[in-house]
Amino acid sequence: MSLPQVVFVDRATIPAHIHFPELPFEHQWVSYDETSSSQLLERVRDADIIITNKVVLNADSLSQLPKLRLIAVAATGVNNVDIEYCRAHNIAVTNVQGYATRSVPEHVIGMIFALRRHLMAYHHDIARGAWQQHRQFCFFTHPIGDVADSTIGIIGHGALGQATAELARAVGMQVIFAEHKDASVCREGLLRFETVLRQADVVSLHCPLTEETHHLLGADELSMMKANAILINTGRGGLVDESALVDALTSGTIAAAGVDVFTQEPADEHNPLLANIDLPNLLLTPHIAWGSDSAIQQLVQRLIENIVVFYQGQKQNRIV
Template sequence: MPLTPTHLPSKPTVVFLDVATIPEHINIPNLTFEHQWQQFDLTSPELVVERIHSADIVITNKVKLTAEVLSQAPNLKMIAVAATGTNNVDLEYCRDHNIVVTNVQGYGTRSVPEHVLAMMFALKRNLVGYHQDIAAGEWQKQKQFCFFTHPITDVAGSTLGIIGSGSLGQAVAVLAKAVGMNVVFTERKGVTPARLGYMAFDKVIKTADVLTLHCPLNEETTNLIAKPEFEKMKSSAVLINAGRGGLVNEFDLVEALKNKQIAGAGCDVFTQEPADESNPLIANMDLPNLLLTPHVAWGSQSSIQALCNILMDNIEKFQQGVSQNRVVG
């Protein structure tokens, strides 16, 4: 049953706080209802209150909307998150103050899995290490038509452990099976016995050749993979994190790579973004078995366009009084 959209003014103000997170060549659909549109390339924390003060609808990708900030936006009725993750929004405050929060789901089910598999192949075949060796003149020193300074292992026939069985985890599984991998979904940490279709967390940690993370970041999953897990993993195992930076303890990951507790790691997400030189991954990015990308796994052109289409449709549906992709409200 549609909701009556009487809570919106006749000409609501819509504010996009960080439109520069969408590449310029991507078309952001126009809203069909009468409204006032304001957009900013980026919004620093000190400018958030000023920019949302009169807004009825706020669009944010990564700008943080805390309770303190939201309490100073008396007209706010909706927050449209231009992403799947909503950890940058105080959802409890929104529930208590009848602010609808929507997100975008399912847009990256091609882009993210392909990025994960690309990282997997690069790490299993040590492409970064060989590239660095050629740049360092190793080929000339070896005086052979080829050289083997790093192990090369097959993807086909190896076991992929997936933490997170949502749309992205499922899509990764489809591609992994297509290239001949054995796929297991991991039960939540500490949950025993494992549910049907899942394998116990510790068992996956100990047996997986590749471990990939696609679960939400919350109190239970922060530092989900840290020193105790690295100590249990195969020395030939590869870790890929295209989920959230805080899922992996970055200091422990660097130590695990240096101590050869695991064979390699690919990270598309970081605890702080953008990551600077103080981040242990950035500080050690010359490691041949560490592959870093700047949170772009989701970013194929088709995926970003799909995201924008769903994002703006969420707002259209809200204005019509129809519930769609609501996290709160």
């Protein structure tokens, strides 16, 4: 009888220095740094277990994998997997949650400070010699705002939203949470979506990307925000209309934006945010808010635990 085959189709999504615990059962481990759609079937045809972070497993591919028993997603989001097909064909799906509740909030707060205090703009002033030509020991070309006593509006009140709120309170911010956009009644502790947009000095996105949340913030929603407001998106790129965001930044509709996620990743020169990367009020990072070393090590540990628990005939972090 052949050993169960475990295939990791996009190992390069995890930094090379992160340690993977050994699976405590005999198996064949196959790992690929990247896998294109054209390479997928050849590589996973004999897989009993597939590990994927972002590689898409749709119904057409899954229908050609008769041995497949488990898809272990190395992330929280499972929108790259056809969940309904898996449910109908008895393929288990697991994900990993809660590993970035320190890393993401720190990234959010870091972006807020960088944008509110114009750290990158001052850095570029020095780089181009503007300060050196000035006669004073200090050099004020951009307004510097305090983060303390400002209000952060959080959209998404799950684990990441709650952890961001906790850290925001620790630096002196007031926290308000938004109800779903089209909700007719607000649950306890939540404010109307539009109210949060109008009241917040910072809006931070921590909700999943679904059909309902696609372009959650477009031109109309951005126009509701304060002129001095900052938008932070560490959720998913599709939550924000990127072209509308560029328009809002260039017109002064909002003050600044920090973006860690993009509609298409990696983003290319056609993305309106990258095309305007030199805007002084725009801070971009390459989808790494989640990725402190400690967070990724926790993710990997839980990923392997999910596989072990499944192999033992039990359920943990099961989507299906």
